[in-house]
Amino acid sequence: MNELLTVLLESLRDGYVQVSAFVAITVLAFGLIQYRTDGALLAAIEDNERLQVLFGGLLGLTPGCGGAIIVMPLYVRGTVSFGTVVATLGATAGDSAFVILALAPEAALYAYAIAFAASVATGYLVDSVGLGVSRVDAAVARLSPNATTDGGTVVNGGVGPNPAHDYGGPAPTHAHETGPDRRSRVLTPLSHLAHVLWWVAAVAGLVLGSLYLFRGGPEVPLATGLGFDGLFTVVGIAGALLSLYLYVVGRHYVGEGEIARARDSFKSIYDTLTHAAMETSFVTVWVLVAFLVYEYAVLLTGLNVAALASTAGVLAPIGAAVVGLIPGCGPQILLASVYAEGGLPFSALTANAIAQDGDALFPLLAVDAKAAVVASIYNFLPAVIVGVALHLLWAPVFGMAEFGFGVL
Template sequence: MNAGLEIALESLRDGYVQVSAFVAVTVLAFAFVQYRTNGALVAKIEKHERLQPLFGALMGLTPGCGGAIVMMPLYVRGTVSFGTVVATLAATAGDSAFVIIALAPEAALYAYGLAFVAAVGFGYLVDTTGMGVSRIDAAVARFSPATTDGGTTVRKTVGPNPGHEYPGGAPTHAHETGPDRHSTVLTPLSHVAHVAWWIAAAAGLVIGVVFLLRGGPEVALTVGPTFDGAFTVVGIVGTLLSLFLYVVGRHYIGEGSIGRARESFASGYEALLHAAMETSFVTVWVIGAYLIYEYGLVMTGIDIAATAAAAGALAPIAGAAVGVIPGCGPQIVLAGVYAEGGLPFSALVANAISQDGDALFPLLAIDKKAAVVATVYNVIPAVVVGLLTYAVWGPVLGMPEFGFGVL
């Protein structure tokens, strides 16, 4: 098979099984809680502003990126502060958490514990000092029209969002009204695709869990009645269904728009539609990141793992730098190198704080400048805590830098 085509198919497959299936579960759980409580959860989050960074960090701490992805639309609609976004992304464990938890559980406990503390502290610092309120958001607004409903203080100083003001009323595909297109072919076809998507998501979740329990082995690109064959078929079919729902289906069923938090849902099926559409949206961005990353490695020949491992005393900075790369692919590579004894614990800690996983993609799609600022902010605690860990972990505490907690 042509090498370029093989990379493309593997990216389509891996993105869905390793990321989307897990994201779907988290987004659906949040949507279902919203449906059962009639929007009470979001209302409580909005009401308790002082607890928002703490809640965001807890959501980010859940293995995978689903919890953090759920938080991004809440910032877009003005429900949570910018400091909450920073705390969420700083605590995001990403898919690399599954690797570390499986191969080095004790290291995972300490690394993600430190990331959580740093995330909460820095999130409150951002909100307290106004770095996300008057300085960053105002500066962003001067360069381009605002694309968020707030993300600073909720209900107090944030005015209407120009992006939501339309002469003559809301657009046809407004979030509140849903899609306006009806077709004797595409409408029922979109519903069928939606049901098929959830079947693929359920199968992908089972296959993804088995894949992680096996330690994330290499999976052959093949078709047949084997684990590798099921992995390949479910992954590619799931991605194709996601592309259909994102490009076509959302205009005929669901809500029409994407990347928006919902107050509540009229039915369980509506919650399912929302979760499928949001996850499909994330899938498109994830696949794009996978392709850029994989083709970039082929074209440049850079060995991220070897570069990070050779950093020596600068390993924490290297770990933080790898974390800046969007997506979970580079982080999974780094986690594997750590489990093999090729990286010091301080680099793992720095990477755990700086990485945003796939949670950054929804924010990048809707508010690019806020996403960039949040990413830059997260590098600061990542480097500081990473270097402190490097200075204290071994020399002072006498803990092993390499291989700590590896089974």
């Protein structure tokens, strides 16, 4: 029991200080850009047709799903090309990027640079030569006859915006202007207080997490007190518990009932801070789940994930690409956490980074199911090709270890 409790407390602490505090700053920075520019970023993408694929890849490259999510409604509105959708989704590493950036930054630099290059190249190929889109469209139509509209016939005419479609109503948007915003004499002020305390913990966690990285990522014992170990433990556990509260309860009382969805704009700085806190709390919960699943699996079963991945050989990157086809960030965070523990090869991490779409696929699935499926297929193919190539060439040619590369 003591060992189980230790794993729980260490997962709460490490997940918050090593990952969530850095997530908070990144999400907040992106939100502040949206708040300050008031839509100028979207206008720039729409007005530069030949650079749309590149812009889409850059937005997808931003950690989290926010950058990629804002591109999907632009395709629905008919103002960006299908190749832009493919490049954006392919470059997206979702919320799992925060895990790798915090725990294996060198691996993140290589993996996401490769994913960006492969995705942008694929996007431009889709827009310029088609890559057999009509055949894929036909195959998807046979599998899903109820899928709405086409999934990218725009490529037949070269680079340009997707032809406008009539969706039977106003163009869908991913923005949620209002949340449930429930009222309670106790829980409403308590939730706002928890939000403020959460940011105090986030700032403290960022300082402690930075010191942790500067020290080379040493083992930190569970402790209390005013020393580094004590503050690392107390702030980490407190921040994780506050994140759980905001995710489960608090978001319903501060107007942020929906999570994992980008916002077109924000009303105020406080609104921006609130959104960043709720999004980060969502990531924190999934990070904790991933940490606990891995740690308890190893503790209770003696499972050696690295050994299994080693025996899988070239199937490891293919399997990681298959996992990337699952919409949402949860499975991808789990895979990233396993890599950070030295349990997966670098080729698998990169293949997953290309194949996964995070939460950005959900808005597209809701309004154009076929386009979402076709885009996923186009991301899966380069993911397998690049993953297998890295598996065969990475260690022999570059002399770098497949397992544990870039992990602190």
